[in-house]
Amino acid sequence: MTFNEFKEKIFSLAKKDGFEAQVEFSEESEFSIRYANDDIDQYTDASKFSVIVKVLKDGKIGNSFTETLENPEETYNEALSSWKIVDSDEENFFYDGKGKYLNMETYYGEFEKVPVKEKINFVKELYQSAKCNEKIVMVPYALFQNFAINKKLSNTLGLDLEFKSDGAYSFAMAISQDTSNHSGVWLKVGKKPKDLDPKEIGKKVCDEALSLLGAQTVNSGKYRVILRNTAFDDMLGLLRSMISAENVQKNMSPLKGKLNEKVGSDVLNILDVPYHPLSISNRPFDDEGVPTKEKSIIENGILKTYLHNLKTAKKDNVEPTGNAIRSEISPINLFVKPGELSFKELVEKLENGLIIIGVDGMHSGANPISGNFSLGARGYKVENGQIVGAVEQITISGNFLELLKNIEDVGNDLFVTFGTLTPSVLVKELDVAGK
């Protein structure tokens, strides 16, 4: 059965029972090579498709999914039996596709044209450059991966969309050794092969690992701190959860009731952008088919909006913001607007304190409901505006909203991962536990 036949069958079954229906088809392919111990460690060449079926009546939605197009009746019936047990008072919707969609280029098709041999050479070079020095005792992994996604979304209200996207990323880890081991990692994303240079990424990885040689813990206490872009990127996971209108409406966010209030320092500007030239996560519409759009989340420290899907928007009586991603609400590209200072100038401004380059334990040591966090961290010690040594085996702790208010300055050194773009930030005061 073709996808169109499958879809029409679902629509007609739904119509007969008095339901609206929505069918989402996605086809994903990935190609990745991981290198370790001077050889290919893992090589994956794969593709799959999946179909999500939703049925809607009386404001309730039932879901099901399948990976075969042979049994539309069974898939429909599973969605129907899921619908029957839902008893939430919340009102759910489908979107009719009548909004205005941004025109953007999200598919280039260049990575899939690169011969496998060249990709293998890429990873070899990455691996070799990550091993730039005899103090690097190991490169546990060096990876290249490219992907392509094709999505089709249709419903009985007339929505009918298609979207194609592709991109690649590469990262590696190096371990340096003195009396103990230290790790360095770096990641880069790209839309075209020219965006990714294995030597440049490898060099970064190596430098990061070497920079932690001789690392010591520090005395416990309060410090002035730079959260380097790589660390702040991770910590922004807390904000992602807090700005979801669903979490706000369910009392699961400390940002509840703070709309148009000051939640960060004056220098802090955070946006959600559907398109950024450096991102590989750009999208013209979300998973409900709603057009994505640019908006300020925090403007000069003031909270301007939460992120909505169709359901939460209706509840708050606002327009949906195009942020339904899978079954969650999420920014398309969370973009922290860069400031004026280079990283070096930011370090000079810090004068005395710590630079945190990486944090561990975001999924366990950070609580998005309260905003409290306590995370393992590593980085450097700064005295008189100069890096004087490496720091490890410490934790940083505090409350994320207090941290946002304590941001004294924002750097201009944008770092890009999967749907997050952020520079480094200088924080007036943070609790550090060491010895």
Next chain:
Amino acid sequence: MLSKAIIQDIIGTVLKHGGDFAEVFVEKKYQNRFELKDGKLEKANTGTIVGVGIRGFLGTKAIYAYTNVLERENLISVAKRVGEALGEAKLSDLVLNFDDKNLKNRHIVYFNPKDIEKDKKVDVMKRAYHSAKNFSELIKQVAVMYWDYDQEVLIANSEGTWAEDRRIRTRLMISAVAEHNGNMERGFYGPGAGMGFEFFDRINVEEAAKRAARIAVRMVDAEPAPAGKMPVIISNEFGGVIFHEAVGHALEATSVAKGASVFAGKLGQKVAAECVSAVDDATIPNAWGSANIDDEGVPTRRNLLIDKGVLVSYLIDKLGGRRMNMESTGSGRRQDYTFAPTSRMSNTFILPGNYYPEEIIAATEYGLYAKTMGGGSVIPGTGEFNFAVMEAYLIENGKITKPVKGATLIGKGYEIIQKIDMVGNDLDRGQGMCGSLSGSIPADVGQPTLRVSEITVGGRNK
């Protein structure tokens, strides 16, 4: 799912074009995931995934491909790509005789989740909701998640392995949020088992829910935990997550074979305090991380990892075995067909010692009692770990004095197991999802109550 003839052809096609080993993994997984918030069922999702993973080795080089277009033509073309990527066909005239392992099923299931009406499952969720919500007036939010699945797998390879298994698992997860004086804290408890719906006759749903609520209520008014180095007593059951993360991952062939683990080359050596013995055991009937065979078709077994402080075994999969020149320990696992299998834990725990938990607390002048652990992570190359403590108390003069919140434990795994100085007699296991290279898989962690003489506690400075 796929016929013997076509599987034979897939394996033959890989080896005709390259490699010295080929494997086919066929999976069909039916699953239910429901979410209940504020007492109302909000999300219900049911579905099936079906797909095939094809893998080939040439020496220690491995190529993996997967697809869910199950037509013969596509499968053969994927197999050909795998063979070509390997190069050097060495077994092009292989004659396959599958040896059907036909193992005895150790994990009897009475009620397959497929046969239970969805509203019965919702009833269980609502019972949990009411129990947690009514625990205290401070409980403001309760979310209950229900998850079950029925996974059928078939693994066949060029060594003649033909093995099938069916893993049925059921889990209930309760998350409760308490609010008081502007503070919010979350408690969580998520029991699960390799069982069908009979799981809910084996556990007390109401008590499980209260446990989540109790954590949230106790922690909401707690003071911030102290910071610095101190003795830490880690409670039994889910406390074993620390061993899982800080030691278990470093014993996996994935990190040992590369020399990336601090335990590489240490077999037969003393790596832990003498009071520490630990196992990984996927044979425990109906346990959350159990299975009859691993995801490479090797029968599972009980692997003693550390015996009285001495390292006696790693966790090895087929590819890791080739790299280390050792046999598989039945530890090759994967989330689903979209992942190549690799060495993973199943049910991993520290064996019991002689002390009553009360004795351990009484013997501690000052320190932290980590009653319920949250999650954590580790960097295998350096051994550095970090863990959140979900429910913690201060110990002063051999007594538990007050709840403290926001504690994180950091350290290096190989140092911590040398610093364990008291091991209790109350071994128990808790359930979790373990994420690594081959995806997210169910795993039990476990231990008796034990004391580590010194760990860095990340708390807040007053």
